[in-house]
Amino acid sequence: MIPIWKWFAVIIIVGVLAGGILVPLNPGITSVLPFSHVVGTKIQLEIDGYNTRFDRAQKIEVWLVYNADYAILSKEVTVLNAQKLLATFALPEALPSEEMVTDLNLLINSDIDGAFVRPAAIAISQKTANADLGREAWSENKIQNLYELSSYRFPFRNILIETIRNTYFHVPLWFSMIILFGMSSFYSYKYIKKPDVGVDQKIYSLVSVGVLYGILGTLTGAVWAKFTWGAYWSWDVKQNMTAVCLLMYFAYFLLRNSIEDPDRRARVSAAYNIFSFIAMIPLLFIIPRLTDSLHPGNGGNPALGGEDLDHRMRMIFYPAILGWTLLGLWIADLEYRILRLKHKMAYDG
Amino acid sequence: MAVAARQSYRYPKSLLKDISLLVSKEFRIDLRSRGAIGGILLYIFSTVFVVYTGFVRLQVEVWNVQFWIIVLFASVQAVYKSLALDSGSRQIYLYTLFDPYAVILSKLIYNALWIFLICVLTFVALSFFTIQPVKFFVHFLGSVFLGSFGFSVVFTFVAAIAYRATQQTSLMSILGFPLILPVLLVLIKLSSEALGLIQDSAVWSDYAMLAGTVMLLVALCIILFPSIWRD
Numbered sequence: 001m002i003p004i005w006k007w008f009a010v011i012i013i014v015g016v017l018a019g020g021i022l023v024p025l026n027p028g029i030t031s032v033l034p035f036s037h038v039v040g041t042k043i044q045l046e047i048d049g050y051n052t053r054f055d056r057a058q059k060i061e062v063w064l065v066y067n068a069d070y071a072i073l074s075k076e077v078t079v080l081n082a083q084k085l086l087a088t089f090a091l092p093e094a095l096p097s098e099e100m101v102t103d104l105n106l107l108i109n110s111d112i113d114g115a116f117v118r119p120a121a122i123a124i125s126q127k128t129a130n131a132d133l134g135r136e137a138w139s140e141n142k143i144q145n146l147y148e149l150s151s152y153r154f155p156f157r158n159i160l161i162e163t164i165r166n167t168y169f170h171v172p173l174w175f176s177m178i179i180l181f182g183m184s185s186f187y188s189y190k191y192i193k194k195p196d197v198g199v200d201q202k203i204y205s206l207v208s209v210g211v212l213y214g215i216l217g218t219l220t221g222a223v224w225a226k227f228t229w230g231a232y233w234s235w236d237v238k239q240n241m242t243a244v245c246l247l248m249y250f251a252y253f254l255l256r257n258s259i260e261d262p263d264r265r266a267r268v269s270a271a272y273n274i275f276s277f278i279a280m281i282p283l284l285f286i287i288p289r290l291t292d293s294l295h296p297g298n299g300g301n302p303a304l305g306g307e308d309l310d311h312r313m314r315m316i317f318y319p320a321i322l323g324w325t326l327l328g329l330w331i332a333d334l335e336y337r338i339l340r341l342k343h344k345m346a347y348d349g
Numbered sequence: 350m351a352v353a354a355r356q357s358y359r360y361p362k363s364l365l366k367d368i369s370l371l372v373s374k375e376f377r378i379d380l381r382s383r384g385a386i387g388g389i390l391l392y393i394f395s396t397v398f399v400v401y402t403g404f405v406r407l408q409v410e411v412w413n414v415q416f417w418i419i420v421l422f423a424s425v426q427a428v429y430k431s432l433a434l435d436s437g438s439r440q441i442y443l444y445t446l447f448d449p450y451a452v453i454l455s456k457l458i459y460n461a462l463w464i465f466l467i468c469v470l471t472f473v474a475l476s477f478f479t480i481q482p483v484k485f486f487v488h489f490l491g492s493v494f495l496g497s498f499g500f501s502v503v504f505t506f507v508a509a510i511a512y513r514a515t516q517q518t519s520l521m522s523i524l525g526f527p528l529i530l531p532v533l534l535v536l537i538k539l540s541s542e543a544l545g546l547i548q549d550s551a552v553w554s555d556y557a558m559l560a561g562t563v564m565l566l567v568a569l570c571i572i573l574f575p576s577i578w579r580d
Contacts, residue, residue, distance in 0.1 A: 192573070192576045244527050244530050247526075247527040248527040248528065251523050251524045251527060254520065254524075255510065255511075255520065255524060258511075258520055267576055267577065268510050268577055270576075271510065271573040271576055271577050272510055272524065274569065274573060275506060275528065275566070275569055275570070275573060276527070278565060278566070278569055279503075279527075279531055279566065282562050283530060286558065287534055287535070
């Protein structure tokens with residue numbers, strides 16, 4: 001009978017693939033033109049939407065938002081087609097602050113698409129500051145009655161757009177790799193305590209699958225980087241660190257190949273495995289946080305915390321980690337059984 | 350073997366005695382055979398000379414990285430030589446007489462001293478041939494001190510592993526360089542602060558992190574060494 005965890009692996013992975021690829025994205029704004037404006041003018045913005053249905057909306061409001069208290073409502077909104085909008089604004093004579101130039105967010109509130117924002121959509125400059133006048137003009141209308149979409153959708157992020165789906169492939173692969181390497185270190189510790197050929201085979205198969213996942217994680221990351229950062233390899237700190245970790249574990253295989261005696265080979269490679277796992281921890285987690293990095297969740301703040309991962313995505317993300325880990329364990333299990341059979345054939349047959 | 354190894358972890362004072370005995374033994378061996386010391390000295394000076402002829406004018410950032418790279422390669426050589434000097438029969442003799450913890454601690458301390466010397470020599474050579482950009486000397490000394498321990502731990506461990514394998518030196522480099530990177534990156538950051546290249550308010554946390562990493566690796570090395578070293 002097929003063990004139940006293998007069924008879990010298949011069901012979760014299929015579910016993650018289906019959800020990850022089929023769920024549509026939230027409506028969003030891809031471009032707002034022109035970008036720079038001056039206070040006191042009447043401006044017309046051309047807005048391009050993504051996944052929007054402007055032509056079917058009964059009521060569309062477009063706001064230019066300075067912050068929660070200060071925003072101006074558009075005078076006129078013209079719908080060109082389902083994804084294009086023209087919004088006319090009469091900019092007040094002053095900004096509600098002393099700054100000479102500032103970015104404004106664009107908020108679209110539509111009854112059929114819900115409310116969505118493009119941060120830092122346009123820039124406004126002023127020659128003389130008159131904060132009091134600005135504050136009065138900007139608080140004329142208050143943002144209220146924001147519509148909400150009831151369907152299940154993924155968040156829309158400016159640079160990512162559709163590639164946000166890669167979160168279910170790239171990140172769980174790395175998590176699973178670390179879990180697999182952790183398990184191999186645990187088995188290495190057990191091996192050193194009590195040498196046993198079976199344990200050594202388990203270590204070998206776990207490290208093999210871990211390295212496979214590392215390579216896949218690097219490839220998925222490179223493809224993602226090409227679309228979002230512009231190049232397959234940007235010499236980002238975390239990219240470099242993961243390359244080094246893969247080097248460490250490639251060296252593990254090299255080490256195994258260079259020692260003939262099977263007992264000493266197993267013992268020495270187990271010790272190296274533990275050492276490199278512990279050395280990997282600061283590389284992957286501590287050093288990227290010290291420096292500026294393109295990766296989300298580094299350069300100061302962790303990625304799994306509140307703001308970085310939307311709760312709708314978390315519902316699929318956490319099972320994805322479990323699913324990929326179980327799949328990896330399945331592959332490792334097969335590898336282990338092959339090794340065991342080879343060993344039996346060599347020594348008994 | 351009729352003589353049983355001394356279990357010096359039961360008697361801490363005898364552990365210290367053993368370690369100092371072993372370290373002084375290594376000193377005496379090295380002083381007697383000038384080959385090892387001479388080799389390292391020559392290596393450092395010729396590398397620095399090559400750097401000088403290649404760059405002529407060294408910018409401070411490049412000086413920083415060059416310093417650590419030269420120290421890195423010289424340490425690999427030094428650690429390899431110090432382990433290679435112990436021939437097979439001498440190893441068995443050591444193993445029967447001394448507790449493996451004493452052996453590994455003595456090797457770590459001895460290699461750390463060697464690498465510290467290498468750092469000093471590299472600094473002297475680089476300053477002689479190119480520039481001397483160190484602004485905060487105590488800072489630099491601190492990073493060199495921690496760095497010697499870090500390099501010593503990783504390379505002693507790797508040398509112990511690679512010692513009896515087939516292609517020794519190349520294996521040592523392949524195994525050692527990825528493992529040394531966490532230490533090396535923080536070291537380069539700390540020494541660039543000492544050279545006045547970057548300003549960082551969190552210097553002490555960097556030091557703490559480096560010290561923590563080194564201590565962790567030392568603990569691991571000590572724990573894992575007996576199982577590697579058994580023949």
